[in-house]
Amino acid sequence: MEIAIIGGGIAGLTAALALRKQGIKSVVYERAMQLNEIGAGIWLQPNALKVLDYLGVKDSILKDAVQLDRVDITNRQLNPFQSGNGVVQDKKGNKIVSIHRGKLQKILVEALPNDALKLGHDLRSFTQSAGKVDLHFESISLKADYVLAADGINSRIRQALFPLSSLRHSGQTCWRGISAIQVPEELRNLGREAWGNKVRFGFSQVSDDLVYWFAVAEANAQVEVDRAIVKKELNEKFKNFHPLVQQIISNTDAEKIIGGDILDLGRLDHWHMQNICLLGDAAHATTPNMGQGAGQGIEDAYVIAKLFSKLQPSEKIFEEFETLRRKKVDYVVNNSWRFGKMAHSSVGQFVMKLVMKMTPQFVVNKQLEQLYKLPNI
Numbered sequence: 373m374e375i376a377i378i379g380g381g382i383a384g385l386t387a388a389l390a391l392r393k394q395g396i397k398s399v400v401y402e403r404a405m406q407l408n409e410i411g412a413g414i415w416l417q418p419n420a421l422k423v424l425d426y427l428g429v430k431d432s433i434l435k436d437a438v439q440l441d442r443v444d445i446t447n448r449q450l451n452p453f454q455s456g457n458g459v460v461q462d463k464k465g466n467k468i469v470s471i472h473r474g475k476l477q478k479i480l481v482e483a484l485p486n487d488a489l490k491l492g493h494d495l496r497s498f499t500q501s502a503g504k505v506d507l508h509f510e511s512i513s514l515k516a517d518y519v520l521a522a523d524g525i526n527s528r529i530r531q532a533l534f535p536l537s538s539l540r541h542s543g544q545t546c547w548r549g550i551s552a553i554q555v556p557e558e559l560r561n562l563g564r565e566a567w568g569n570k571v572r573f574g575f576s577q578v579s580d581d582l583v584y585w586f587a588v589a590e591a592n593a594q595v596e597v598d599r600a601i602v603k604k605e606l607n608e609k610f611k612n613f614h615p616l617v618q619q620i621i622s623n624t625d626a627e628k629i630i631g632g633d634i635l636d637l638g639r640l641d642h643w644h645m646q647n648i649c650l651l652g653d654a655a656h657a658t659t660p661n662m663g664q665g666a667g668q669g670i671e672d673a674y675v676i677a678k679l680f681s682k683l684q685p686s687e688k689i690f691e692e693f694e695t696l697r698r699k700k701v702d703y704v705v706n707n708s709w710r711f712g713k714m715a716h717s718s719v720g721q722f723v724m725k726l727v728m729k730m731t732p733q734f735v736v737n738k739q740l741e742q743l744y745k746l747p748n749i
């Protein structure tokens with residue numbers, strides 16, 4: 373059985389690892405010629421960690437990451453709105469992990485055998501017939517029995533299968549970077565997201581001497597701007613925030629600041645067609661407000677691999693996959709969208725602060741338990 377995975381991002385690489393765990397071979401086709409240590413940071417929550425543990429890569433991740441006791445929403449001066457100071461973790465003690473994306477990707481790649489990843493393979497088109505998929509890359513064509521399309525938010529495969537699918541612009545834009553700085557000891561194992569007037573700034577340590585940060589502001593589509601100007605503008609936008617925010621921005625190499633609008637994908641009626649199934653952002657890209665986008669792609673990988681092992685290969689796998697994954701994905705996408713909107717409205721902020729203050733810790737824990745739970749398969 374030939375399984376081709378298109379896209380070597382977090383979802384695609386994790387899917388290949390998860391299939392291997394079931395004794396099923398697959399090949400990941402990635403268009404990039406090489407996987408550089410680019411990108412900023414990422415927060416992985418316990419649901420993702422559980423899967424990565426099952427796949428045998430959690431220890432390597434922990435070696436290269438900083439574990440966070442929790443991520444707090446705060447005012448401009450970094451004082452949390454919620455008084456709770458408990459550690460957020462699942463029953464197995466998995467906390468939130470803050471890691472450089474490049475390092476995470478390297479760990480996933482190194483866990484795969486060499487022949488399981490083909491770089492420089494940009495999928496241009498495909499056809500489905502007689503139970504096979506013909507995949508056409510720039511210089512070669514291949515046949516596969518099943519295709520897992522993990523080609524990201526702008527998925528070419530999704531656009532071909534479901535041409536009516538569309539992205540939603542949130543009206544917000546985001547800048548991300550890595551700063552050569554250490555936060556004070558008392559913040560070392562905490563994530564912070566500070567809210568101002570239609571602007572937000574989040575950060576956490578990702579290694580001993582590097583901090584990952586993101587800055588969100590209202591905007592229409594971002595235009596390409598000199599990064600030195602971006603850095604200056606960010607310092608200006610956040611000038612009335614805690615001085616640490618200014619220091620974090622100032623200690624960032626401007627050339628490495630990454631920009632992008634905050635988008636999600638309108639809900640698709642289906643994620644599969646015959647023997648092709650979308651995974652990760654290709655299927656259900658979410659706004660980053662809940663820090664769950666990659667986590668959901670990682671859960672997809674876990675579920676689909678288990679189903680390949682459990683069910684006779686057939687279209688049933690993909691139907692079952694949708695059944696098992698829909699509810700949680702919808703919950704994340706919808707709540708993340710709502711959360712982003714509320715964070716940028718004064719009424720919304722008022723309501724959110726009230727909810728944060730009033731919600732008892734046991735209720736929050738119950739909600740997190742649901743979010744961090746993996747399906748029983």
Ligand SMILES: Cc1cc2nc3c(=O)[nH]c(=O)nc-3n(C[C@H](O)[C@H](O)[C@H](O)COP(=O)(O)OP(=O)(O)OC[C@H]3O[C@@H](n4cnc5c(N)ncnc54)[C@H](O)[C@@H]3O)c2cc1C
Nearest residue numbers: 379381382383403415495523524652653660663665666667
């Ligand atoms: C600002 C921001 C902050 C975020 N923070 C978090 C966070 O803290 N925690 C979290 O869990 N999630 C977070 N996310 C979401 C997370 O980044 C994504 O959900 C995740 O990276 C998606 O992984 P993916 O593998 O599905 O897609 P991608 O990472 O987009 O990977 C797709 C891959 O497919 C390749 N590809 C595309 N087209 C082709 C083709 N035609 N042929 C071959 N290869 C192709 C691409 O080169 C790429 O490598 C954040 C997102 C944003 C925008």
